[in-house]
Amino acid sequence: MKCIVGLGNPGKKYKHTRHNVGFMVIDELLRRHQWDLNKSKFKGDYTIATLHGEKVMLIEPQTFMNLSGDAVRPLMEYYNIDIADVLIVFDDLDLSPGRIRLRQKGGHGGHNGIRSIIDHLGTKEFKRIRIGVGRPTASTISIVNYVLSDFSKGEADDVSDSIKRAADACEAWLQAPFPEVMNEYNQ
Template identity: 55%
Template sequence: MKLIIGLGNPGKNYDRTRHNIGFMCIDALAEKWNVTLSESKFKGMYTVVHRPEGKVMLLKPLTYMNLSGECVRPIMDYFDIDVEDIIVIYDDLDLETGKLRLRQKGSAGGHNGIKSLIQHIGTQEFKRIRVGISRPPAGMKVPDYVLSKFSKEEEPVIEQAIEKVVQACEASLSKKFIDVMNEFN
């Protein structure tokens, strides 16, 4: 089974904030595949989708960003999912808003959700799709910025990025990830 994880924070007050781009991408995949994340286990919401390429789990950890690994590791263990079969979608301050960067492995780069995953999974060698949210404007603190909503001008750019993430996730089900990287980076 493949596992696609979108990182974010639970709760209405975090809906459509920059830090929740992972949740937004999972919601877009679920909508496209006509499913809902109706299962709740191990501090997360998920669903398992039976696709022509095989079973795929869509997961939103509900532990808050900084504790994402507390949800992901038990799910991987319970469903016997190998680290090679996961993709993590999350926000990146160092990329221009809407820009994607796919990687097969890497450090946390200061992202606390990824730090938690690396700590609980025990490796940094997992596939990831980073979605750019840009740096905060001068004078704005990073925590305030990542928990803010996208501007009206950014919304269409983010919607395009989410659609590309959906396409990349679908492509990854039947292609080697290196080929998906070449197509979407």
């Protein structure tokens, strides 16, 4: 079984914030296929479905971003999911809104959700889709306040497109090796 994890913060307060683009990708996949996150275990809401002949688990950790690994590792262990079959989707300050970047491995880059997952899994060797949220343009805005803020109206279309492209890349990974998916979506 493959596992796609969207990172974000639980609760209506954070639903449309920059930090929640990982949840937004999971929500897009759920919408497309008329699925629901109908299970809850180990601090994560999830569903298990079949798409393109591949069994897939979609997860939204309910731990808040900085503790994402608290939900991901127990679910992986419970369902015996190999690290090679995990894809993490999250926000990235170093990419402008509308851009996505796929990688097979890497560090946390200052992202506390990824840091938590690396700490819990004991490896940096997991697939990821980074979704651009840009950096604050005003020096008076802290990074924390920025990622917990909503996108501007000017960013909305670009972000919506990147969420759809990231969901497309997730689906493509169910049918093709990840390096091929990277070649297609990192253009």
